[in-house]
Amino acid sequence: MGHNTISITDNRTGAQYEVPITDGTIRATDLKQIKTSPDDFGLMTYDPAFLNTASCRSSITYIDGDKGILRYRGYPIDQLAENCSFLEVCYLILNGELPNQSQLEEWIRLVKRRTMLHETSKKFLEGFRYDAHPMTMLISCVAALSSVYPEARHVHDAANRKKQITRLIAKMPTITAYCYRHHFGLPYIYPDNDLSFTENFMNMMWKMLEPKYVANPILARALDVLFILHADHEQNCSTNTMRAVGSSQADPYVSVAAAAAALSGPLHGGANEEVLHMLSEIGSKDNIPAYIKSVKDGHGKLMGFGHRVYKNYDPRARIIKQTADEVFSVTGLNPKLEIAKELERIALEDEYFVKRKLYPNVDFYSGIIYEAMGFRPSLFTVLFAIPRVVGWLAQWQEMITDPEQKIARPRQIYTGSDERNFVPMTQRA
Numbered sequence: 001m002g003h004n005t006i007s008i009t010d011n012r013t014g015a016q017y018e019v020p021i022t023d024g025t026i027r028a029t030d031l032k033q034i035k036t037s038p039d040d041f042g043l044m045t046y047d048p049a050f051l052n053t054a055s056c057r058s059s060i061t062y063i064d065g066d067k068g069i070l071r072y073r074g075y076p077i078d079q080l081a082e083n084c085s086f087l088e089v090c091y092l093i094l095n096g097e098l099p100n101q102s103q104l105e106e107w108i109r110l111v112k113r114r115t116m117l118h119e120t121s122k123k124f125l126e127g128f129r130y131d132a133h134p135m136t137m138l139i140s141c142v143a144a145l146s147s148v149y150p151e152a153r154h155v156h157d158a159a160n161r162k163k164q165i166t167r168l169i170a171k172m173p174t175i176t177a178y179c180y181r182h183h184f185g186l187p188y189i190y191p192d193n194d195l196s197f198t199e200n201f202m203n204m205m206w207k208m209l210e211p212k213y214v215a216n217p218i219l220a221r222a223l224d225v226l227f228i229l230h231a232d233h234e235q236n237c238s239t240n241t242m243r244a245v246g247s248s249q250a251d252p253y254v255s256v257a258a259a260a261a262a263l264s265g266p267l268h269g270g271a272n273e274e275v276l277h278m279l280s281e282i283g284s285k286d287n288i289p290a291y292i293k294s295v296k297d298g299h300g301k302l303m304g305f306g307h308r309v310y311k312n313y314d315p316r317a318r319i320i321k322q323t324a325d326e327v328f329s330v331t332g333l334n335p336k337l338e339i340a341k342e343l344e345r346i347a348l349e350d351e352y353f354v355k356r357k358l359y360p361n362v363d364f365y366s367g368i369i370y371e372a373m374g375f376r377p378s379l380f381t382v383l384f385a386i387p388r389v390v391g392w393l394a395q396w397q398e399m400i401t402d403p404e405q406k407i408a409r410p411r412q413i414y415t416g417s418d419e420r421n422f423v424p425m426t427q428r429a
């Protein structure tokens with residue numbers, strides 16, 4: 001019997017099986033041979049919500065949730081956040097290596113070439129009511145870009161994929177800024193290629209009548225860091241959606257739209273907006289104990305707390321706390337920060353949260369910073385989607401080029417009725 005195997009005895013039949021273990025996993029299809037009779041389908045695994053199932057091999061992002069480790073392509077997140085620009089990290093995530101100077105310059109040039117929206121694409125956004133949620137507008141607009149770039153459906157053409165990936169990364173800030181300006185009826189501001197990725201975004205968001213908008217460099221850098229922190233997070237809900245939709249060979253625009261839809265939920269990227277609503281509802285530090293009691297009594301969740309993978313402090317939340325200090329040195333303190341810090345202190349000492357290993361996640365502090373910078377809460381999840389599109393696209397590309405991958409199609413355990421005969425309407429109860 002080999003060392004890297006597991007022996008299974010089927011107590012229903014007494015039959016024995018030896019199943020190989022590779023990379024700490026067994027293949028679910030290896031269990032199919034375990035049958036009680038020749039016409040038995042074979043043993044399956046049952047794993048609702050993928051609690052213990054690896055769906056792919058990936059070399060992009062490594063997380064050790066117990067130790068609070070996050071690395072992109074092997075580089076610790078804190079080193080990347082300290083030393084890189086967001087576009088440099090994009091290159092790393094997409095290509096596997098950090099760019100040299102000329103590679104970076106060429107990559108930035110390619111992104112800048114594609115920041116503009118086709119004039120007709122602006123009309124997609126104009127059809128929305130002024131108070132439409134920006135995340136809904138983003139999802140719809142990205143899906144509609146599929147009609148502008150029909151060649152994107154050739155997903156097995158590597159050069160074509162690269163072009164669409166660059167387009168999507170470049171256009172996300174433009175779409176976001178246009179969603180924002182549509183709400184206020186402000187004229188759209190065209191991208192400015194003299195500016196960095198985040199400065200250009202801030203320019204498209206906030207430029208008014210001044211001849212040249214000048215972004216505060218500390219805030220532009222803080223936004224760059226926040227984008228780095230959100231760029232990828234391995235097989236989370238939205239990335240899994242991207243891979244599942246992309247596995248049908250749907251084009252990257254509609255696949256990204258689906259991933260963004262998954263991100264919008266309050267248990268995922270939508271949590272950053274919910275945190276702000278929660279902090280407003282709490283209102284003052286005095287109300288925290290009562291709020292925590294109500295959460296423990298089962299009335300809602302502490303938004304921005306808990307994570308499927310991290311059972312330790314989310315390393316991104318730690319970096320965000322440092323970034324917050326820099327932002328507040330420019331904007332002045334956001335009073336919600338005091339409530340958030342006190343909420344965290346009390347929760348981390350509370351047996352309920354300690355026992356369940358519930359720590360602040362990336363969304364707990366990000367909204368407070370975004371609000372201080374001047375972003376409205378309804379835009380927070382869109383701000384998450386701008387950088388996460390890089391992770392989605394890198395994971396999509398990895399999936400497309402992985403010979404082991406096929407269309408994603410899970411099994412089920414059927415719990416419905418056995419076969420029965422049709423009952424005419426007149427005889428139904």
Ligand code: ACO
Nearest residue numbers: 266267268269271301302303304305306307308356361363
């Ligand atoms: N507040 C209070 N209790 C919580 C919280 C929370 N934020 N999160 C989990 N719990 C409790 C659960 O009720 C459960 O308790 P029980 O064992 O008594 O039933 C236990 O902790 C385990 O939680 P699960 O829901 O099983 O954990 P799961 O891995 O399925 O969910 C999730 C992870 C969705 C992130 C959850 O912690 C949550 O809803 N958090 C709040 C929303 C949030 O901040 N989401 C952002 C996550 S980060 C991101 O997606 C970018």
